[in-house]
Amino acid sequence: MYISGIQQIGIGTTNLYESWRWYADIFGMDIRILEDNTIAERMLRYTGNKPQKRDAAITINMQGGAGFEIWQYSERKPQTIDFDIQVGDLGIFCAKVKSRNVKLFHEEIQKKYTKISPLFLTPNGSPTYYIYDPFGNYFQVVEDFDIFSECKQNNGGCIGVQIGVSDIDKVLTVYRDLLGYDTIVYDQTGVFEDFAFMCGGSQQYRRILLKHSKDRVGAFSQLFGHSQIELVVALDRTPRKIYEGRYWGDPGYIQICFDITNMKSFRQLCEEKGFPFTVDSCQNDETFDMGDAAGHFTYIEDPDGTLIEFVETHKIPVFKKLNLYINLKKRDQTKPLPKFMLKALRFNKVKF
Secondary structure (H helix, E strand, O other), rough: OOEEEEEEEEEEEEHHHHHHEEEHHHHHEEEEEEEOOOOOOOOOOOOOOOEEEEEEEEEOOOOOEEEEEEEEEOOOOOOOOOOOOOOEEEEEEEEEEEEEEHHEEEEHHOOOOOOOOOOEOOOOOOEEEEEOOOOOOOEEEEEEEOOOOOOOOOOEEEEEEEEEEHHHHHHHHHHHHOOOOOOEEEEEOOHHHOOOOOOOOOEEEEEEEEEEOOOOOOOHHHHOOOOOEEOOOOOOOOOEEOOOOOOOOOOOOEEEEEEOOHHHHHHHHHHHOOOOOOOEEOOOOOOOOOOOOEEEEEEEOOOOOEEEEEEEEEEEEEEEHHOOEEHHHHOOOOOOOHHHHHHHHHHHHHHO
């Protein structure tokens, strides 16, 4: 079993194309991997025990990093959250976007958008700042110099998330032992200056930033690059569960998704660690058709109920107009795809 990296962060919205346009303009998320408007039949556990029709798009930034899966219910009114999400509330409360020049990217965004924080330093001394998008989601811009394909942008895609947890030691079984985030960059407790922009940011927290010591392996490992997970515990209050009483796909950060190989062996590992699949699209290890793409997806929950998705990709479009696809089942999935092949994804650029 191998992890190629974080494939995408799921973002529920009330208007897919309005959100996508904004993410393309601000974060350069303008390469379409797939669009799909089918019925989510495998997610009944999280959608009120009934199939739900939705519109979804997976989009990436060609400079590398994870993409966004932007998701909207099409026949049900999305239920927005009825309280302000605070730092440390249980679930994904902030996504991390990478930038090779945080200061220049900050200046660039200031010319376009006003709901951004001043520049701060992270606990390990790196420049950072936060953005609060028009749809109620926080993003942290963090320094990272890895570039997959040069597009002359100051930022790339997503490099990780901040997750509110109730007990760091309990969740490490998932994030360290299952997902390989075995290196502690920092583990600090207190009031943090860089949290000040976010709701609840003046309170006390324990935060631990994790990275993986081993390079990721697999077809898309060079595109996704390395990543990080930050776990945050609220110490001054009892945190609220972000998706309590709402459905998967409602507005907010739905899940973090990892691209993997050998789902069968990964199923066994998850069961051994005490986190069996709660959703399995292909229980007989067949292929699930997702329109433009195909593969096998599964879900687990961390101890606080945060959804983690795993996708074994079998087919993705390279140039849909010419019916060009990459069939991953016909190659050694542990080897990175040639860069020239992945760079052909630029032909799927969306112009709004």
